[in-house]
Every structure is written in structure tokens, then in C-alpha cells.
Amino acid sequence: MRYWLMKSEPGAFSIDDLASRPGQTEPWDGVRNYQARNMMRDEMKVGDPVFFYHSNCEVPGIVGIARIAREAYPDHTAFDPQHIHYDSGSDPANPRWLMVDVQFERKLKRTIPLSELKDRPELGGFALVRRGNRLSVMPVTQAQWEFILGLE
DNA sequence: GCCAACGTTGGC
């Protein structure tokens, strides 16, 4: 089992949106980065815990916990010319992009802001706080996971 | 295969 962090802009899809979905699950479509895709394809397993992170908003930070509910499968939004995540280079016979399903577990008691995570020397090696980081899906070590939960 | 131009991400 591995731990993960996945980013979402709350204006597009928030932790509350996930909590209100039927079955509280959602396909995590729109990942268009090879490094993120490869991690989803090769390493994400059903049941893996995920930090749900709100990006590009008033207070960026970790807001909840989800779990992987379905392992990687083709992201069909890449095939739809009308879709915002359309990619003409993804062939349905050989899909370029994949998605997983996530399931809501719980909201944190409070948002743990990025600014606070950056202040913690214990998280110096965490990809999220490294300068210029743009990965929307990233691994979290068990030690990082437990430390962050301890901040809740 | 290099690298400039361009588009996107995402904090601030």
C-alpha cells in the first residue's frame, strides 16, 4: 500500500463535491502529465489512502482523505473533442491517458494550509513543498502521512 | 537532438 496526494481546484471539483457524489466516488479524469499518469498506472492500488488537496484557491492545502476505489483505466474524456480535457493524440485503441476512481473517506477537522506544511522542517523532502512543483498526483511516504495527520 | 517559443500550473 502507498499513500498519495492529489490536487484539485475546488472551483472545479472540491472535497465537498466528492462527499456529495452518489456512492461518494468520482473518476479522477484530466490528468495530462506523464509522470503522474505513470504513477497512477504502475503504483496506485485499490484502497490506497489519498490526501485531497485544494489548489489555486484562497487557502491552498490538504482538506480531506479519500481512497483509491478503482485502478487505472482509460480516461475517455481524452477522446471527446467537446471535452475540456480532449487530446487528439490519444487513440481509443491505445489510450494515452488514464484515470482512477477515488472514494471519499472524510474531511479533515481543519484545512492544513500549504504555508504551514512549508514551515515544517520534517516535510523538507515532501514533493508538495519543493519549489516549482507542479505534479497533480504525488506519492507521500508513511512518515509524511503520519506527520501531516498529526497536525490536524 | 537542440532549444526557443509557447502553454499551463498554481502560489501569491
Add this chain to the structure above:
DNA sequence: GCCAACGTTGGC
């Protein structure tokens, strides 16, 4: 809204 960082594209 600005802009730094960084990934991708495409001319050569």
C-alpha cells in the same frame, strides 16, 4: 492578475 517554474512542441 501577475509571473516563476516547468513541460511540450516544433523548426532546424
